Amino acid sequence: MKQVLLVLTSFCIHFLLVKLGTSFTLPFGYVSIIWPASGVILGMYLLFGRSVLVGVILSSIFTMTQDTDFDSLPSYSIFIFSTISILQPVFSKFLITHFCALPININKPKKTLNFLLLTGPVASLASNLVFVACLWFIVDIDVTTLTYIGVVKWIGDTISVVFFTPIFLFLYKNKFVKKARHTLPSILTSVCCFLLVSFIFLLVTNDDYEDKKVSFVRTTQPFIEQFNITQAKIKHHLKSLDGLFQASTDVTRNDFYKFTNKISNTDTKIRGLAWLPYIHGDDRAKFESLLQKEMLTDIHIKKLTDKGLVVAPEQSLYIPIYFVEPLDINRAAIGLDISTHPIVSETVIKAINTKSYALSPLTSLAQQPTKRTSMIVYYPIYTTDLQAAEDFMGLVEVVFEINVLLSDIYNQYGVDEFTYKFNYEKDSIYSQNSQNDQNRHSLFTHSVDIDMFDKKAQLSFSSTPDFERSLINWGYLSIMVAGCIIGVICVMFVFFIVTFKSSLTRKVNEGTAELLNKNNELQAANEAKNLFLANISHEYRTPLNAIMGFTEIAKRETSDNVAKDYLSKIDNASNILLNIVNDVLDLSKMQAGEFTLESIAFKPSEVTKSVIEMLNKNANEKSITLTCEFCSSFDLWVNGDELRFKQIIINLINNAIKFTSSGGVKVWGECIDDSDDTRCLIVKVIDTGIGIKLEDQERLFTSFAQAESSTTRKYGGTGLGLSIVKQLCALMDGDIQLISEVGQGSEFIIRLKLGKSTPVDKQNVPAKNELDNQKIDFSNMNVLVVEDNKVNQMIVQKQLSSLGAKSDLAGDGQEALDYLADNMPDIILMDIQMPNMDGFTASHKIKHDSRLEHIPIVILSASVGKEDRDKASALGIFDFINKPFKQADLLRVLTKHAV
Numbered sequence: 001m002k003q004v005l006l007v008l009t010s011f012c013i014h015f016l017l018v019k020l021g022t023s024f025t026l027p028f029g030y031v032s033i034i035w036p037a038s039g040v041i042l043g044m045y046l047l048f049g050r051s052v053l054v055g056v057i058l059s060s061i062f063t064m065t066q067d068t069d070f071d072s073l074p075s076y077s078i079f080i081f082s083t084i085s086i087l088q089p090v091f092s093k094f095l096i097t098h099f100c101a102l103p104i105n106i107n108k109p110k111k112t113l114n115f116l117l118l119t120g121p122v123a124s125l126a127s128n129l130v131f132v133a134c135l136w137f138i139v140d141i142d143v144t145t146l147t148y149i150g151v152v153k154w155i156g157d158t159i160s161v162v163f164f165t166p167i168f169l170f171l172y173k174n175k176f177v178k179k180a181r182h183t184l185p186s187i188l189t190s191v192c193c194f195l196l197v198s199f200i201f202l203l204v205t206n207d208d209y210e211d212k213k214v215s216f217v218r219t220t221q222p223f224i225e226q227f228n229i230t231q232a233k234i235k236h237h238l239k240s241l242d243g244l245f246q247a248s249t250d251v252t253r254n255d256f257y258k259f260t261n262k263i264s265n266t267d268t269k270i271r272g273l274a275w276l277p278y279i280h281g282d283d284r285a286k287f288e289s290l291l292q293k294e295m296l297t298d299i300h301i302k303k304l305t306d307k308g309l310v311v312a313p314e315q316s317l318y319i320p321i322y323f324v325e326p327l328d329i330n331r332a333a334i335g336l337d338i339s340t341h342p343i344v345s346e347t348v349i350k351a352i353n354t355k356s357y358a359l360s361p362l363t364s365l366a367q368q369p370t371k372r373t374s375m376i377v378y379y380p381i382y383t384t385d386l387q388a389a390e391d392f393m394g395l396v397e398v399v400f401e402i403n404v405l406l407s408d409i410y411n412q413y414g415v416d417e418f419t420y421k422f423n424y425e426k427d428s429i430y431s432q433n434s435q436n437d438q439n440r441h442s443l444f445t446h447s448v449d450i451d452m453f454d455k456k457a458q459l460s461f462s463s464t465p466d467f468e469r470s471l472i473n474w475g476y477l478s479i480m481v482a483g484c485i486i487g488v489i490c491v492m493f494v495f496f497i498v499t500f501k502s503s504l505t506r507k508v509n510e511g512t513a514e515l516l517n518k519n520n521e522l523q524a525a526n527e528a529k530n531l532f533l534a535n536i537s538h539e540y541r542t543p544l545n546a547i548m549g550f551t552e553i554a555k556r557e558t559s560d561n562v563a564k565d566y567l568s569k570i571d572n573a574s575n576i577l578l579n580i581v582n583d584v585l586d587l588s589k590m591q592a593g594e595f596t597l598e599s600i601a602f603k604p605s606e607v608t609k610s611v612i613e614m615l616n617k618n619a620n621e622k623s624i625t626l627t628c629e630f631c632s633s634f635d636l637w638v639n640g641d642e643l644r645f646k647q648i649i650i651n652l653i654n655n656a657i658k659f660t661s662s663g664g665v666k667v668w669g670e671c672i673d674d675s676d677d678t679r680c681l682i683v684k685v686i687d688t689g690i691g692i693k694l695e696d697q698e699r700l701f702t703s704f705a706q707a708e709s710s711t712t713r714k715y716g717g718t719g720l721g722l723s724i725v726k727q728l729c730a731l732m733d734g735d736i737q738l739i740s741e742v743g744q745g746s747e748f749i750i751r752l753k754l755g756k757s758t759p760v761d762k763q764n765v766p767a768k769n770e771l772d773n774q775k776i777d778f779s780n781m782n783v784l785v786v787e788d789n790k791v792n793q794m795i796v797q798k799q800l801s802s803l804g805a806k807s808d809l810a811g812d813g814q815e816a817l818d819y820l821a822d823n824m825p826d827i828i829l830m831d832i833q834m835p836n837m838d839g840f841t842a843s844h845k846i847k848h849d850s851r852l853e854h855i856p857i858v859i860l861s862a863s864v865g866k867e868d869r870d871k872a873s874a875l876g877i878f879d880f881i882n883k884p885f886k887q888a889d890l891l892r893v894l895t896k897h898a899v
Contacts, residue, residue, distance in 0.1 A: 003051045010044055010055030017041075018063045021156075024202065027209060027443045027471055028145055029069035030135065031153040033480060034198045038088060039160035042119060043168025045089040046096075046176055053086045060085045077138045084134065088127040088157060092119040096176060103178040106166075115177075116162050124157035142465060148472045155477055159484045163194040197483035205473070212471055216444040220461045222413040223420070224448055227459065230405060231452060234398050235357065237263050237273060238379040241396035245275070245381045249393075253294060256323040269408045270400040271365070271374060272330045275323040276338060277394040281316045291335060302335045304342060308369070312337050319348060319394060330399075333365065338395075344376055350454065351378040351395060355387050359453040362402065362428040373403045373430060377453055402430045416466045418444075424457035443468045540581045541862035542789060545884040548574045549795035552887060556802065578884060597731055598869070601757040602642040604681055605634045608669055611649045618657050625664030626657070634669040638679050639755035644728050649683065651721040652748050656687035663688030663745070674753060681734075681752040691742040700738065701726040725750075778805040778894055784825040785809050786816040786842065787860065788834040792883070796829060796860070799887045805894060813842025820852055827897050829881070832861040832868060840871055847875045856897045860885070 017037035024034040045052045060082035064070045070078060095118040096102070106112045132150035135141065141149075167187050169177040240263045245251060260273045279287050284301060292299040301320045303312040309332075312318065319339040324330040338348050344360040351358035360376040377398045382391040402422060410420065410432070419442075423429040442462035450457050551574060555567045612628055619626035649667075656665040668684040692700060701722050722736075729736045734752035778800075785796045785807050793809050800807045808825065810816040812834040828846070832839040839859065846852045858879040859872055869880065879896070881889045 006048050006051035007055040007058070010041070010048075010052040011059045012055075013044070014041060014056050014059040015063060018059065022063075022067065024198075025069075026149065026152055027468070028149055031149050031156065033152050033156040033159075033201060033477075035153075035156040036160050036164055036194075038124070038157040039162070039164030040168070042089045042092055042161055043165040046093060046165070047168060047172050047174055053089065056086055056089075057082050073138055077134070080134050080138075081131070084127060084131050087130060088123050088161075091126050092123040092161070095119070095123055102176055103174075104176065105178050116166075119165060120158040120161040121154075124154050124161065128154040128157065142469070144469055144472065145465070148474075151477060155480050155484075159194065159197070159480065162484060163190045166190065193483075193486075197480060200483065201480050208473060209471065213444055216418065216461075216463055216467065217446050219417050219467075220446055220448075220459075223409055223418075223461075224450070224459060226409045226413060227406075228450065230409065234270070234377055234400070235453075237270070237398055238357065238377065238396055241273065241275070242379060242381055245393060245396070246383065249383070251275075251323075253323050257325055257327070260325040269404045270398055271404075272333075272399040273325050274321050274330070274333070274397045274399065275394065276319050276378075276397060277322050278392055279318040279320060281314060281318070284314075284318060287318075287320070287322075300335060301337050303337055303340050309336065312340070315340075330365075344378075347376070348378055348395065352380050352392065354454070355380055355382075357453040359424070359455050361425055362430065365399065371401075373401050375400055375402050406430070406432070416464055418446075418461045418463055418467065421460040421462075422457065423460075424452055424455045443471070540577070541883045542792070544574060544578055544581070545862070546791045546795065548578070548884040548886070549792075549799065553795070553798050553802070556887075574884070597641040597644060599639050599755070600642055601637055601639055601760040602645070603635060603637055603759075604645070604669060604671060604683075605630050607642055607646050608634075608649055608667060608683070611646060611653060612667060615650070615653050615657065618654070619665065622657065622661065624657065624660055624662065626653070626667075627664060628667040628669070630668070631670040633671040636671045636679060637757040637759050638671070638681060639757040640732060640752070644732075645681075645752070648725050648728055648750060649685075651725050652683075652685040652750070655721060656685050656689065656746070656748075660687045660689035660745070673756075677756055678753050679756050681754055682749070683752075684747060684749050686745065686747045688745040691744050691746055692738070692740040693742055697738050697740060701736070776895055776898055778803050778898065781805045781827065781894065781898065782823075782825045783807040783894075784816065784819060784823075784828045785860075786813065786828060786834070786839065787831045788812055789831075792831075796890075799890050802887065803891060803894065813837030813839060813845075816842050817845060820846065820855075824852075825855060827894070828855055828857045829860045830857050832859060840875070843872075843875050843877060847877075858893045 014037055017035075017040055021032045021035040021037055023032075025032045041052065041056055061078055064078045064081060070081075096115065099118060100115055101111070104111050104115050128150055131153060132146060135149070136146055166177070167190060170187060173179055240259075244256075244259050248255075256275060263273075277287075279301070288299050288301065301312040301318050302309045317339065318337045320335050320337045321333050322335075324333055338344055341348070343363045347358045347360040356379070358378050360378070362372055363374055363376070364372045365374050378395045379397070380387075380395050381393045382388070383393055384391050406420065406422060419432045421429065421431040442464075444463035444467070445461065447458055447460040450459060548571065551567050551571045555564055555571070558564060558567070608628065608630070612626055616626050653665060653667065664687070666684075666686045668686065670682045672680045672682065674680040726736050729750055729752060732752040732754065734750060737749040737751075738746065739749070740746035783800055783805050785793060785800075787793050787796060787809070788811050797807050797809070808819065808823070810819050814837040816828070816830070817837075830839040830843055839861070843857050846855065846857065856879070857875075857877045858881060859868070859877060860881045860883065861868070862883040872878070872880070879893050881893065
């Protein structure tokens with residue numbers, strides 16, 4: 001039962017693969033270069049034995065009986081070729097068992113190549129020599145084409161074996177190939193290489209076949225054109241004779257001879273030109289006497305019968321042949337009455353009725369009774385142009401032999417490239433091919449319909465073996481061979497790489513596990529570092545808020561100049577420390593991938609001017625100038641993170657002031673429309689400072705780096721500023737460039753791509769200098785401060801008190817709600833992180849209370865990120881004060897919400 005199942009399985013597989021292969025059969029037939037059946041069957045035979053061969057023979061017989069290439073071959077040829085189909089697997093197995101050390105270790109390239117050569121090229125060559133020899137004896141085929149067919153079959157079988165046989169031997173345990181692990185990549189590579197090589201071959205050969213097909217059609221065009229020209233010449237001859245008989249009613253035989261001798265002296269091969277007068281029955285004797293006077297041999301009007309030509313019986317009318325040229329070869333036709341002709345009489349009647357050309361079927365002539373290749377064109381002649389029935393004089397005719405006419409055209413234009421067939425009626429067919437040629441299957445055929453006088457005709461063309469041999473292209477076969485070699489190299493390379501990889505897997509896994517452990521430790525340490533930096537920078541703000549807050553209060557309340565000087569130094573030191581804390585926090589967020597930008601409309605020129613005003617004091621203290629020069633386009637509005645843009649400008653100008661001891665710092669700005677929705681913002685900060693060495697410029701933008709260690713000692717700084725600037729520029733789809741020369745100063749150029757924006761009417765908040773000059777009475781304003789830190793409570797109350805505002809305190813969100821149950825403040829300053837109830841929870845309850853929702857809430861926190869701003873915006877809160885804060889920050893929000 002198992003053997004029967006193997007036979008059926010191999011039959012089905014072979015049948016399907018043969019059907020697949022025959023879809024790509026060569027134009028010459030019999031073989032295909034894409035023939036996966038050979039490799040698959042060899043693999044199955046090596047695995048499962050002889051039962052596979054039985055299925056292959058049965059499948060071969062079945063498929064060949066359905067193949068049109070074998071229809072014209074003797075029936076025994078099918079059994080011969082079916083037997084040949086199993087020679088290759090049998091011979092391959094013989095070679096493997098006698099010339100290979102089994103099982104083959106495919107990890108060794110030499111043994112693998114030896115196996116592939118024996119089963120592929122060697123075994124395929126032997127079986128294909130037998131195939132070609134049998135084909136030579138059975139089929140009439142030229143040596144060149146036979147050689148090409150043999151080489152194609154050899155290459156096709158070799159490629160199939162090389163790519164597909166190893167796949168089967170990889171899939172199942174067997175005695176021929178040593179089992180290997182991780183063979184799937186090699187199998188997939190093998191299949192992909194085979195498909196790729198086959199696709200390339202099909203692509204180039206199909207293009208070549210289509211080009212040859214077009215070339216064949218073009219080859220027939222001159223023949224068709226000349227055929228139409230010949231038809232036009234025949235019409236011209238008939239029209240010329242019409243003119244002769246209309247010009248004179250007394251045309252003699254000599255006149256006809258001279259005239260026809262002139263018009264027929266062309267390259268058109270015609271049998272004869274004739275005049276056929278219309279004779280009434282009463283005028284028969286007169287006509288026959290004319291024939292007698294001209295001393296013609298036969299002086300009677302004749303009729304064509306089955307027994308040959310006989311004297312025509314008495315009848316009412318006759319249309320006999322009278323004048324005919326050339327006379328010598330057409331003399332037997334004189335006197336023949338065509339009105340009773342068994343073949344052409346209908347054509348004659350049609351010519352008279354339609355008063356135009358009429359073409360007869362293929363017929364034999366009276367002067368050539370055994371040759372049926374002649375065609376006759378009739379044209380009626382009338383005495384006047386009115387062509388009335390009573391004016392009918394007779395007919396003129398042109399006789400030509402289609403075989404002679406077409407052969408003459410063919411000798412001019414189509415020798416050795418095509419054969420032709422002409423037909424225009426059911427039985428009016430002429431073919432150039434012999435009977436053997438007609439049985440031959442041509443690769444190219446082409447047909448064209450033409451109008452031939454009054455008939456619809458067709459010219460059909462078939463390619464000749466000489467033309468078809470031009471399809472043979474040895475270059476394409478070399479492509480397949482090269483592709484096969486490259487494919488084998490790729491498959492072996494992949495296999496050896498995979499094998500090598502498996503041998504390293506254990507070591508790699510051990511190393512990977514160790515690296516993973518180290519990586520986890522490093523990630524944990526990095527996360528701990530980022531968390532520590534974020535937390536410590538956040539925690540720094542609370543004491544800084546106290547230091548900066550009390551310093552500001554003390555500076556305002558003391559009149560001692562020495563104390564004020566000390567307090568100013570404390571204030572400056574606090575600002576420096578705050579900048580460091582901010583930089584560390586920003587850096588930790590960037591490294592953790594948690595840094596995001598906001599997008600709001602702002603005017604670059606206003607932001608830059610505000611920074612210049614803020615830092616102008618620092619420049620004045622060093623006796624250097626701080627100026628700006630903006631293009632008019634710098635006033636255009638953009639969408640982006642205004643705060644971070646401001647941070648970039650602050651860092652660059654601060655750096656320029658820090659490293660410039662004489663001269664000045666200049667800020668230049670421009671805004672260019674980059675596309676329909678973006679603008680390119682260009683800012684240059686130019687100083688006359690110490691300059692930077694070329695070798696130090698690249699690392700200047702690295703975190704914690706400065707030009708040299710002495711710079712840190714002399715000028716101070718952490719080295720974070722420019723690193724943060726560079727990362728901010730990258731986040732804004734831009735970059736930063738440095739141009740510097742030692743002793744000549746530096747020029748920092750930033751380019752940012754920001755979205756376009758239309759001018760926005762920002763809330764009417766007075767600028768800082770306006771606030772300083774304004775005297776607003778806040779005595780009627782009551783402020784609720786929700787803050788859990790006692791020191792911060794004291795600072796806020798003190799700052800509010802100095803502004804004239806009243807304030808009440810709440811230690812957390814719940815205390816704030818309890819306070820609001822009985823009181824109605826004008827504004828609430830809300831911290832975020834508090835015990836019992838945080839600021840957002842309390843704010844949510846306030847904003848959803850119809851009695852309290854109108855009270856403005858200002859977030860007062862040590863850290864307000866984008867997430868916090870989004871939460872606040874969702875609650876309708878848009879004002880924020882970051883700790884540490886100045887009294888000016890309080891003044892700004894109080895002024896905004898003052899009634």
